[in-house]
Amino acid sequence: xxxxxxxxxxxxxxxxxxxxxxxxxxxxxxxxxxxxxxxxxxxxxxxxxxxxxxxxxxxxxxxxxxxxxxxxxxxxxxxxxxxxxxxxxxxxxxxxxxxxxxxxxxxxxxxxxxxxxxxxxxxxxxxxxxxxxxxxxxxxxxxxxxxxxxxxxxxxxxxxxxxxxxxxxxxxxxxxxxxxxxxxxxxxxxxxxxxxxxxxxxxxxxxxxxxxxxxxxxxxxxxxxxxxxxxxxxxxxxxxxxxxxxxxxxxxxxxxxxxxxxxxxxxxxxxxxxxxxxxxxxxxxxxxxxxxxxxxxxxxxxxxxxxxxxxxxxxxxxxxxxxxxxxxxxxxxxxxxxxxxxxxxxxxxxxxxxxxxxxxxxxxxxxxxxxxxxxxxxxxxxxxxxxxxxxxxxxxxxxxxxxxxxxxxxxxxxxxxxxxxxxxxxxxxxxxxxxxxxxxx
Amino acid sequence: xxxxxxxxxxxxxxxxxxxxxxxxxxxxxxxxxxxxxxxxxxxxxxxxxxxxxxxxxxxxxxxxxxxxxxxxxxxxxxxxxxxxxxxxxxxxxxxxxxxxxxxxxxxxxxxxxxxxxxxxxxxxxxxxxxxxxxxxxxxxxxxxxxxxxxxxxxxxxxxxxxxxxxxxxxxxxxxxxxxxxxxxxxxxxxxxxxxxxxxxxxxxxxxxxxxxxxxxxxxxxxxxxxxxxxxxxxxxxxxxxxxxxxxxxxxxxxxxxxxxxxxxxxxxxxxxxxxxxxxxxxxxxxxxxxxxxxxxxxxxxxxxxxxxxxxxxxxxxxx
Amino acid sequence: xxxxxxxxxxxxxxxxxxxxxxxxxxxxxxxxxxxxxxxxxxxxxxxxxxxxxxxxxxxxxxxxxxxxxxxxxxxxxxxxxxxxxxxxxxxxxxxxxxxxxxxxxxxxxxxxxxxxxxxxxxxxxxxxxxxxxxxxxxxxxxxxxxxxxxxxxxxxxxxxxxxxxxxxxxxxxxxxxxxxx
Ligand SMILES: [Zn+2]
Numbered sequence: 001x002x003x004x005x006x007x008x009x010x011x012x013x014x015x016x017x018x019x020x021x022x023x024x025x026x027x028x029x030x031x032x033x034x035x036x037x038x039x040x041x042x043x044x045x046x047x048x049x050x051x052x053x054x055x056x057x058x059x060x061x062x063x064x065x066x067x068x069x070x071x072x073x074x075x076x077x078x079x080x081x082x083x084x085x086x087x088x089x090x091x092x093x094x095x096x097x098x099x100x101x102x103x104x105x106x107x108x109x110x111x112x113x114x115x116x117x118x119x120x121x122x123x124x125x126x127x128x129x130x131x132x133x134x135x136x137x138x139x140x141x142x143x144x145x146x147x148x149x150x151x152x153x154x155x156x157x158x159x160x161x162x163x164x165x166x167x168x169x170x171x172x173x174x175x176x177x178x179x180x181x182x183x184x185x186x187x188x189x190x191x192x193x194x195x196x197x198x199x200x201x202x203x204x205x206x207x208x209x210x211x212x213x214x215x216x217x218x219x220x221x222x223x224x225x226x227x228x229x230x231x232x233x234x235x236x237x238x239x240x241x242x243x244x245x246x247x248x249x250x251x252x253x254x255x256x257x258x259x260x261x262x263x264x265x266x267x268x269x270x271x272x273x274x275x276x277x278x279x280x281x282x283x284x285x286x287x288x289x290x291x292x293x294x295x296x297x298x299x300x301x302x303x304x305x306x307x308x309x310x311x312x313x314x315x316x317x318x319x320x321x322x323x324x325x326x327x328x329x330x331x332x333x334x335x336x337x338x339x340x341x342x343x344x345x346x347x348x349x350x351x352x353x354x355x356x357x358x359x360x361x362x363x364x365x366x367x368x369x370x371x372x373x374x375x376x377x378x379x380x381x382x383x384x385x386x387x388x389x390x391x392x393x394x395x396x397x398x399x400x401x402x403x404x405x406x407x408x409x410x411x412x413x414x415x416x417x418x419x420x421x422x423x424x425x426x427x428x429x430x431x432x433x434x435x436x437x438x439x440x441x
Numbered sequence: 442x443x444x445x446x447x448x449x450x451x452x453x454x455x456x457x458x459x460x461x462x463x464x465x466x467x468x469x470x471x472x473x474x475x476x477x478x479x480x481x482x483x484x485x486x487x488x489x490x491x492x493x494x495x496x497x498x499x500x501x502x503x504x505x506x507x508x509x510x511x512x513x514x515x516x517x518x519x520x521x522x523x524x525x526x527x528x529x530x531x532x533x534x535x536x537x538x539x540x541x542x543x544x545x546x547x548x549x550x551x552x553x554x555x556x557x558x559x560x561x562x563x564x565x566x567x568x569x570x571x572x573x574x575x576x577x578x579x580x581x582x583x584x585x586x587x588x589x590x591x592x593x594x595x596x597x598x599x600x601x602x603x604x605x606x607x608x609x610x611x612x613x614x615x616x617x618x619x620x621x622x623x624x625x626x627x628x629x630x631x632x633x634x635x636x637x638x639x640x641x642x643x644x645x646x647x648x649x650x651x652x653x654x655x656x657x658x659x660x661x662x663x664x665x666x667x668x669x670x671x672x673x674x675x676x677x678x679x680x681x682x683x684x685x686x687x688x689x690x691x692x693x694x695x696x697x698x699x700x701x702x703x704x705x706x707x708x709x710x711x712x713x714x715x716x717x718x719x720x721x722x723x724x725x726x727x728x729x730x731x732x733x734x735x736x737x738x739x740x741x742x743x744x745x746x747x748x749x750x751x752x753x754x755x756x757x758x759x760x
Numbered sequence: 761x762x763x764x765x766x767x768x769x770x771x772x773x774x775x776x777x778x779x780x781x782x783x784x785x786x787x788x789x790x791x792x793x794x795x796x797x798x799x800x801x802x803x804x805x806x807x808x809x810x811x812x813x814x815x816x817x818x819x820x821x822x823x824x825x826x827x828x829x830x831x832x833x834x835x836x837x838x839x840x841x842x843x844x845x846x847x848x849x850x851x852x853x854x855x856x857x858x859x860x861x862x863x864x865x866x867x868x869x870x871x872x873x874x875x876x877x878x879x880x881x882x883x884x885x886x887x888x889x890x891x892x893x894x895x896x897x898x899x900x901x902x903x904x905x906x907x908x909x910x911x912x913x914x915x916x917x918x919x920x921x922x923x924x925x926x927x928x929x930x931x932x933x934x935x936x937x938x939x940x941x
Contacts, residue, residue, distance in 0.1 A: 206573025747841025
């Protein structure tokens, strides 16, 4: 572990003028303009030259599948935290669809402790909404909220809380402790056996379709329920133009809803299914180019609040097969920032559909921390006295994705061979480097 | 033609050439010696994850008439039913020397995946994949239509062909729409809206819900098999109502013009999509379809083996 | 690459066809069961011309057929699929007939071997003879021609191309050295 006294020189916080930043005992101690500080020496400090690099608050993922307990062949909390740190994250929310399901205080506390033990990344467990994700009765939400893990986000992600009454009760119940229900919006009857986005391409490929309306109908219902019971709703991984429009309408109406989009829905389209290679199989499915355009616009204008990875590791055999036998999901932690920069900063479209570094910091750190209820420690301003959860991004160092070199135990990235425009130079958790010069420290 | 995975793999020229070759090969069926030495010593594997006796027997007969050795794996009674994967089974067959794998699988795209993954180097012939395609069925249908309505020559330009039934779940319909339109025919689909895929408007065919109207100027009518279990999934309310609107009843058969023929990929549900009398009438060419299947598959296997020459290290000119 | 040398022109081919027709008649002694069968592709028009000459000389029609041997070749995987042509045998079949196979060039002998196999699956001729326009040597099988238009010693680096009016629009025979062997 690195020393607790660190100076990062010449780094630009959110693209502003270069500064030197001094970190001590887990917090930011001083911020000086680079010129003024150049004479200052810190004899006992570890120094990182941040020349040309951008400093952001450590990224926060609201939607990660770490697979432990139950599928440690696909990912463990430790390997997932390694991938998170290398991707610039200082906090991840671990989804509840493990085995056993994270539906009791016992399981969420175990996940939380294993995360703490890694020292690489804070792991905040997401609690299941219903017992065993079965969609039949509420899990003990209050117990999970009041245990050591302090669960604030509840989700049956992987399946939808499709029963309207159960969803209403969940939305109401979490108001006691300021929780939020994160809904995986998928009308189950409309998506039985579904394999890909429904449209001309699914008809041609003979793959059962996953219609947009199966997502949009649930989101429409849920925003109305949230309004009715005056509670908070978070929409996981929305993927269609219609979903963006419904959320935009709901926000205009004053409904307390937030929404996320995954990096892959910002860049990939359903055409990849032509390969019948399940590396491109994901839930919700990859959609059309028009949907991609809509979610980019939604993210730029704030209709979609955040980017969340939906990092979903799967062992090789779960993808090395025919499409319909393949598992849903893609790796995301190490490529998320690169994809967001590629799609939201580097593209040539109108400036209103672009994000600057402040916009990226908001959508990948500040707002997800707030939605997840971890804003006391994460997604903080870069200011004296704040916790030193930071990431140093090198915008001049592109890299090429090689699945064998990712930290995850699994290899199911859809981006093999693709160039990521920026790299993570260093990640810092509570004043300690977890990543230096692109390597775990 | 390295593989045959989709009817879309065939352009007009290659489709007509395949039909011509099949016609030449069909002569062999009429000879005393029903065998050609063409593929002697070569190995073809039939990999059938779905039970389909008629397609499997047809491919076996085609391979044997070309003197190839045939290894057949079927789901029943083999390791496949115990959950062995497509990949592992294909690797096993290739290890046994199979150069061409004929695959039938319940997953759409299984044949494509087998051909385009790095699992094996064998050529792949799609014998039906999920609800995607069944290109050799389309070839034998085109062959049968050409034999009856075009004296076995050329293409199907200006012929009006109506395909009726469960288009949504039919690989036969998908392959036929592609191939018949490539060959110049005008294709019309007739089905209840619940059994027409979303996005069908991009297909090279027309769609109507009015069977009677479509029948009037049809040269050939292809009836698709409709599975009764679609009823429980609310695609249609009852066999009776389906049959009344979309079945080829005796009344409808009388609307057909003199020369029109009736095809069915089999097995038929008599009384559901087709009446027993129509199925057995002289218009019905179902028996021809079965016989033509062997010739067409011989032509396909020959083409696929021939294309392997281009990748063979010894593929040198030698007269 | 040198430009091809023309070793036969149209007149040469005409003379050779006529000579072969006479030799066939002489050897068969006016047999009633003679049948000329051309091997696809260029053997077919040559066979038709020979049969026409025989018809004229004999004053009685000489039956002619055509044989496609592509399905009988042993090199499908080496050379790829070939276009399939029609096999037409006169209605009375080959059983008991004296069949004269006709091809343009005799080289390795593999085409003739395939033709003998194909003929064997069609029926049982009384005897089979072979007529070729050019014998260029380099046999790989124990096969020889009964009637030869011209023996043309060649090296393996040369190609021999027979062109016929019916297919190529011209009657001649060209020898060309390949760019590299
Ligand atoms: Zn989900």
